[in-house]
Amino acid sequence: MTAYQLGVATDQGDKTGVLLVNLGTPNRPDAGAVRSFLSEFLHDRRVIELSRWVWCPILHGVILRLRPKRSAA
DSSP, X not given: OOTTOOOOOOSSOOOXXXXXXXXXXXXXXXXXXXXXXHHHHHTOTTTOOSOHHHHHHHIIIIIHHHHXXXXXX
């Protein structure tokens, strides 16, 4: 179980659900705004459940250097 599940046990069969959520967008369609949005979004522990020691070098060393330029319009 992840830290975000309540751990309620039931005797019923497993059910699958789909949740559609609007998580927002960058303020502007440029690399700086995309970088800020991705940084805030991907620092959330509910989104990425890896250890900070593992995740932060990946985020700052690779993702935030490469992805904003490719994603900006």
